[in-house]
Amino acid sequence: MRQLRRFFRTPETVAGAAILVLLVAMALAAPLLFPRDPQAIAGPALLPPFQDWSLPLGTDRLGRDVLAELFHGARTSLAVGLAAAAAALLIGAAVGTLAGFAGGVIDEVLMRVTDAFQTVPSFLLALAFVSIVGPSLGVVVAAIALGAWTGPARVARAEVLSICERDYVAGARVIGMHPLEIAFREVLPNALPPVLALSSVIVAAAILTEAALSFLGLGDPNRVTWGDMIAEGRAVLRTAPYLSIFPGIALVLTVLGVYLAGEGVVESTAVRRSLS
Amino acid sequence: MSELISRRGLLAGSALLLASTALPAIGRAQTPKKGGRLIVAADSEPRNLNPAIVASNGVFFISSKVVETLAEASFDGKDGLQPRLALSWEGAADGLSVTFKLRDGVKWHDGKPFSSADVAFSALQIWKPLQNLGRTVFKDLVAVDTPDELTAVFKFAKPTPFQLIRNALPALTSVVPKHVYENGKIEENPANNAPVGTGPFKFAEYKAGQYYRLARNDDYWGKEEPYLDEIIYQVLPDRTSAAAALEAEEIQLAAFSAVPLADLDRISKVPGLKVVTKGYEGLTYQLVVEINHRRKELADLKVRQAIAHAIDKDFVVKTIFLGYAATATGPVPKNDPQFYTAEVPTYAFDVAKANALLDEAGYKRADDGRRFALKLLPAPYFNETKQFGDYLRQALAAIGIDAQIVNNDSAAHIKAVYTDHAFDLAVGPPVFRGDPAISTTILVQSGIPDGVPFSNQGGYKNADLDALIAKASETLDTATRTGLYKEFQKKVAADLPLINVAEWSFISVARDTVGNIANNPRWAVSNWADTYLES
Numbered sequence: 001m002r003q004l005r006r007f008f009r010t011p012e013t014v015a016g017a018a019i020l021v022l023l024v025a026m027a028l029a030a031p032l033l034f035p036r037d038p039q040a041i042a043g044p045a046l047l048p049p050f051q052d053w054s055l056p057l058g059t060d061r062l063g064r065d066v067l068a069e070l071f072h073g074a075r076t077s078l079a080v081g082l083a084a085a086a087a088a089l090l091i092g093a094a095v096g097t098l099a100g101f102a103g104g105v106i107d108e109v110l111m112r113v114t115d116a117f118q119t120v121p122s123f124l125l126a127l128a129f130v131s132i133v134g135p136s137l138g139v140v141v142a143a144i145a146l147g148a149w150t151g152p153a154r155v156a157r158a159e160v161l162s163i164c165e166r167d168y169v170a171g172a173r174v175i176g177m178h179p180l181e182i183a184f185r186e187v188l189p190n191a192l193p194p195v196l197a198l199s200s201v202i203v204a205a206a207i208l209t210e211a212a213l214s215f216l217g218l219g220d221p222n223r224v225t226w227g228d229m230i231a232e233g234r235a236v237l238r239t240a241p242y243l244s245i246f247p248g249i250a251l252v253l254t255v256l257g258v259y260l261a262g263e264g265v266v267e268s269t270a271v272r273r274s275l276s
Numbered sequence: 277m278s279e280l281i282s283r284r285g286l287l288a289g290s291a292l293l294l295a296s297t298a299l300p301a302i303g304r305a306q307t308p309k310k311g312g313r314l315i316v317a318a319d320s321e322p323r324n325l326n327p328a329i330v331a332s333n334g335v336f337f338i339s340s341k342v343v344e345t346l347a348e349a350s351f352d353g354k355d356g357l358q359p360r361l362a363l364s365w366e367g368a369a370d371g372l373s374v375t376f377k378l379r380d381g382v383k384w385h386d387g388k389p390f391s392s393a394d395v396a397f398s399a400l401q402i403w404k405p406l407q408n409l410g411r412t413v414f415k416d417l418v419a420v421d422t423p424d425e426l427t428a429v430f431k432f433a434k435p436t437p438f439q440l441i442r443n444a445l446p447a448l449t450s451v452v453p454k455h456v457y458e459n460g461k462i463e464e465n466p467a468n469n470a471p472v473g474t475g476p477f478k479f480a481e482y483k484a485g486q487y488y489r490l491a492r493n494d495d496y497w498g499k500e501e502p503y504l505d506e507i508i509y510q511v512l513p514d515r516t517s518a519a520a521a522l523e524a525e526e527i528q529l530a531a532f533s534a535v536p537l538a539d540l541d542r543i544s545k546v547p548g549l550k551v552v553t554k555g556y557e558g559l560t561y562q563l564v565v566e567i568n569h570r571r572k573e574l575a576d577l578k579v580r581q582a583i584a585h586a587i588d589k590d591f592v593v594k595t596i597f598l599g600y601a602a603t604a605t606g607p608v609p610k611n612d613p614q615f616y617t618a619e620v621p622t623y624a625f626d627v628a629k630a631n632a633l634l635d636e637a638g639y640k641r642a643d644d645g646r647r648f649a650l651k652l653l654p655a656p657y658f659n660e661t662k663q664f665g666d667y668l669r670q671a672l673a674a675i676g677i678d679a680q681i682v683n684n685d686s687a688a689h690i691k692a693v694y695t696d697h698a699f700d701l702a703v704g705p706p707v708f709r710g711d712p713a714i715s716t717t718i719l720v721q722s723g724i725p726d727g728v729p730f731s732n733q734g735g736y737k738n739a740d741l742d743a744l745i746a747k748a749s750e751t752l753d754t755a756t757r758t759g760l761y762k763e764f765q766k767k768v769a770a771d772l773p774l775i776n777v778a779e780w781s782f783i784s785v786a787r788d789t790v791g792n793i794a795n796n797p798r799w800a801v802s803n804w805a806d807t808y809l810e811s
Contacts, residue, residue: 040670045595062667135683221681235659236538
C-alpha cells in the first residue's frame with residue numbers, strides 16, 4: 001500500500017500510468033467497439049477528420065476508418081511490445097543465469113555470443129531477420145527479441161555472480177540440490193528485480209522497432225499497425241497530413257507512457273529497497 | 277465522341293478535365309529556344325543502361341536520349357510511326373524479309389560513321405539472343421543482309437508478320453555501335469554503363485545516388501536539334517520529394533508519375549506548374565490479378581468468375597487511381613488503336629452473383645463465414661498495386677474468401693511468383709507494348725519455362741488459346757491477324773486465365789517553361805531532341 005502511494009507520488013508516473021491504462025483499455029475494447037475488420041472499407045476515401053461522426057477521425061486512401069485502425073493498431077503495438085519484451089527477458093535471464101552460475105567455459109561461450117549479438121545494431125538484426133523469414137506477427141516478435149535479450153542477460157549474470165556467494169546458495173549445495181535447480185529456483189528469482197527494471201525500456205524500444213519495421217513494409221500486412229498507417233499516409237502527406245499525424249501521436253504517447261510508468265516502478269522499488 | 281477520346285489515349289473521364297487545363301500550355305509552345313539545362317527527377321538508378329539488352333522503361337527514360345531506335349512512335353505518322361535511324365521499312369509479301377533504308381550522314385558519339393553493319397550486329401548479336409523482349413519477336417531472324425552501307429534486309433526462317441515488326445520498332449530496336457561491342461562479352465562491355473549511341477545527347481557522367489548527366493551532341497543528324505545543352509537526371513528515390521522539388525524549382529520535370537496521384541490536384545493549382553496526362557499512350561500498364569491454376573479452387577472457372585464479379589473496377593479506378601486510369605475489359609487496353617475490341621464477356625460488380633457462383637461451385641461458407649483461404653502477393657513496384665492488394669483482400673472477404681497478404685521486395689516477389697509459384701493470387705502490372713505478341717500473349721500461353729518473369733507461371737493450359745496464339749504469330753495479313761487477336765481477347769475474357777482490372781498510364785508534371793513535351797505516344801522514353809526551355 002505504501003509502495004503504491006510512493007508510486008503515485010510524482011505526476012510523471014501518474015501520467016504514464018494513465019496513458020498505459022487508456023492504451024490497454026483501447027486494445028481490449030477494440031473488438032467490442034469496432035467488431036468489423038478494421039481494414040474493411042467503411043466510407044468514402046480521404047474523408048477529413050471531425051466531419052462525419054460515424055467516422056470521427058476520417059478515412060484513409062481506401063476509405064478505411066482511421067479510428068478503428070488506431071484502436072486495432074494499439075492491440076498490435078501492445079501485443080508485439082509485451083511479447084517481445086517477455087521473450088527477451090526470458091532468454092536474457094536464462095542465458096545470464098546459466099553463464100553466471102556455471103562460470104568457466106560455459107560463461108565464456110555464452111558471454112562471447114552475447115557480445116556478438118550486441119555488436120550488431122538490433123534494428124539491423126531485426127530487419128535482416130524479417131526480410132529473410134518473411135513478415136508475420138510471430139516473426140516480428142522473434143526479430144525484436146533477438147536484438148533485445150543481451151541487456152537482460154548481462155544484468156542477470158552480474159546479479160547471479162554476487163548472489164552465488166551468499167550463504168543460502170552454499171546451503172543448497174550442501175543439502176545436495178541439483179546445480180540447475182539451484183540456479184533457476186534459488187538464484188534466479190532473487191536476481192530478477194534488477195532485470196525486470198529493464199522491461200519498460202525494452203517494451204518501449206520494441207514498440208518503436210515494430211513501428212519502424214511496419215513503416216518499411218516489413219510488418220504483418222494482414223494486421224493494422226501504426227507504423228504501416230504512418231507509411232501509407234506519407235504518400236498523401238501534403239493533402240491529408242492527419243493520416244500520419246494520428247498514428248504518430250498514438251505512438252509517441254504509448255512509448256512515453258510505458259517509459260514513465262516503468263521509471264515510476266523502478267524508483268518506487270528502489271526506495272523500498274533502500275528503506276529495508 | 278467518348279470512343280474517339282479513348283482512342284486518342286486519354287484515359288478515363290477525369291483525364292479530360294486535366295487535359296483541358298494542360299492544353300493551353302502545350303498550345304503556347306511555338307518557337308523553340310536553344311540552350312539551357314533541363315533537370316528531371318529520376319526515381320530509380322538502372323545499373324545496365326544498354327536499351328538494346330534491357331528494353332524497359334526505366335532504362336529508356338535515360339538512355340533513349342543517347343541510343344536511338346530505327347523508328348519512334350508517333351501520333352499522326354503512318355502506322356503510328358516516325359523515322360529515326362531508318363527512313364523507310366518495307367515487308368516482303370511472303371513475310372520472310374523486311375528491308376530498312378537507313379539515314380545517311382549519321383555519326384556515333386565517338387565520331388565513327390553509322391552504317392547497316394551496326395544494325396545487323398545489334399539485331400543478330402543483341403536483340404535476338406540477349407534482349408528481354410527481342411527474344412520472342414526476333415526468334416526466327418536468321419540473317420541481316422547489308423547490300424550497301426544504308427540498307428539492311430532482315431531475313432526470317434519462318435513467315436513473320438510485318439505488323440509485329442513495325443509495332444516492335446519503337447521499343448525493341450535500339451542500335452548500338454558494332455565497333456564498341458564486337459570484342460569481348462557483350463553483357464560485360466563497359467559501354468553498358470556509359471552508352472555510346474547516335475542520339476541527340478551524349479552520356480556524360482553518372483554519380484551513384486546523385487545524378488546522371490547527358491550533354492548536347494553537336495554532331496546530331498537533326499539540323500537544329502537538340503535544343504537543350506544538358507539534361508540532368510536528379511536521383512530522388514522518395515516519391516514525396518519530387519513534388520516539393522518541382523515547387524522549389526530544383527527540378528523542371530517529373531515524369532512517370534513521380535508526383536503521387538493524390539498530390540496532383542493540389543499541384544495543378546500551383547502557378548508555374550502544369551500537369552500533363554499525354555505522352556504515355558504507347559506505354560500502357562495493366563492492373564492484373566494473376567491466378568495460380570494449380571490450386572484446385574482456382575482451377576474452377578466458376579470461382580474465377582466469382583472473383584471477377586467481386587471486384588468493383590470503378591472503385592479501383594476512382595479511389596486507387598483517383599480517376600487517372602480506365603477500367604479494363606480484357607488483355608488488350610482500351611486505348612490501343614489497332615487491336616482492342618469491346619465485344620468480350622464482361623463481369624459486372626455483383627457480390628450476390630459472386631456468392632451464388634461460389635455456392636454453385638461447391639464451396640459453401642463454413643460457420644465462420646469463410647469458404648477457403650488464399651495467399652495473395654501484391655507486386656511491390658507501385659503504390660497502386662500494393663493498395664489494390666489491400667482492396668482485393670477486402671473484396672474477397674465479402675465473398676467469403678480469406679486472403680492473406682504476403683509482402684515481398686521486388687526480387688523476392690519475382691522469385692516467389694515466377695520461379696517458385698508460391699502464390700494463389702498475385703497482383704501484377706504487365707505492360708502492353710502496342711502488339712499482343714510482344715508481351716501480352718506470353719501471360720496466358722502454356723509451355724513457358726519456370727523463372728521467366730511476367731509470363732504465364734500460373735500453370736494455366738488451354739489448347740484452344742495456345743493454337744490461336746500460334747496461328748496469329750504466323751499470320752501475315754494484317755486484317756486477319758488483328759481479327760485473331762480480337763478472338764484472343766474474347767477467349768481470355770471468357771476463360772479468365774487472369775483477371776484484367778484496370779489499365780493506367782503515367783502523368784508528367786513540368787514547369788510551364790518546358791516546351792514540346794508529350795508530343796509523341798512514348799514521349800518520356802523518346803529522344804527529347806525537340807524539347808526546349810523558355811528562359
